[in-house]
Amino acid sequence: MDRLQKNIAEAVLGKPELIRLALIAVLADGHILVEDMPGVGKTLLAKALARSLDCSFHRIQFTPDLLPSDLIGTSVFQQHTGRFVFQPGPIFAQIILADEINRATPRTQSALLEAMSDRQVSVDGVTHPLGSPFLVLATQNPFEFEGTYPLPESQLDRFLMRLQIGYPSREAEFEILASHRDGEPVDRLTPVIHAEQVVQLQTLVRKVRLEASVAHYILDVVQATRTHADIALGASPRAAIGLYRAAQASALLDGRDYVIPDDVKALAAPVLAHRLIISPSARIRNVSAAEVIADVLKAVAVPGARAGRRFERVAR
Known part of the structure; x- marks a missing residue:
């Protein structure tokens, strides 16, 4: 776990307590809502987690025209077999970044409820289980309210934690500038533990x-x-x-x-x-x-x- 925290800290600089809380949520098998201004590292945190845990990762940009089927998938008719086949949506990953979740309509937001609480989705009366581990890291900007749909209490209650990142210190921001000299630091991260080990740790908790x-x-x-x-x-x-x-x-x-x-x-x-x-x-x-x-x-x-x-x- 120490190596895991240090690995994420190579990309998310100057935020040890944020990394600790994010890992607590992972170990507790919970979801995270990150509420902060643009550009402080919300997406970076999700990417660093996914790379360090060797988990599949999908980023979903929430917009007002996003439909529930765009999120969970839909059944597609195959002419050569004469049958409908379910095509999974981007929610079928182990770590999901729901970017700017409050920009989607309540109907699309509610599509996350079953996935977050029951680790499954239902399409056309058929239940499709999601993999383990399964973490939703949602972000929202608390300073822009035009064209947004505030999360209802029932949705907020599904998140184990709400975190704020905040501006880095001057020393940390200097390190951030230096670390981007040769590209994105998150792209250089390597896995520390595998998805199966994460599930074992969740059981140990x-x-x-x-x-x-x-x-x-x-x-x-x-x-x-x-x-x-x-x-x-x-x-x-x-x-x-x-x-x-x-x-x-x-x-x-x-x-x-x-x-x-x-x-x-x-x-x-x-x-x-x-x-x-x-x-x-x-x-x-x-x-x-x-x-x-x-x-x-x-x-x-x-x-x-x-x-x-x-x-x-x-x-x-």
Whole structure:
């Protein structure tokens, strides 16, 4: 896993925490929504992941005229056999870059729902399974709203994490300029692990130990979002499962076979913030979901010393 992070960092410069969160999503078998301005590396992150994991990769440019059949495929009549044959669409890949997903119509956006949640698509009454691993990395620009269709809450809830990339530091941007002297750095990446190993790691994540006290801590955090004064709609049970799985993946990425409360605290904002609906009064005061999560984490009691001693025994 260290070699995997270093490999991606050769293309995605100056963003170690972004790479870490993306790999946590991969290990947790979840999907990622990257929301940021153009040109900061959203597409680059998807390409670097696909090349480092040796997975098949398709980029789908979402536009207002994109149809669901353009995404999932369609049945084509073959004259010489007299039968309809299913022609798979670009969604049949292991890593999908859904570029500018909010530019497609709700009908096309909803075509992703079954694929993201059930790892399958249905065409003409026939179900076609998707391969493993399967990761949707969707991007959207939060600063351009003309001609866009905001993602509904049901679609947002399918993403394990929402990430922001942001501008690089001056030192990192200097490295970016130097690295592009001989072409695109992402084109020089070689696979570190194969798709089959990714599936094995995802299975291993589910075996990471999580004490009952930490599980109750996750539920306390989720419950606090449902009763907070600045939140109109709190986190769903699916959000609790996502935080549970992401915490397991974070522990595995750190070389541990047990989860600690710090795993939960570090992932609460990326996993929960996009699933919350801020109340109108809080929106007027420019309160963000991330600020509410930070407030919740301060208010919810962390498992005490007794749980800490159990973690130490497991570690030994």
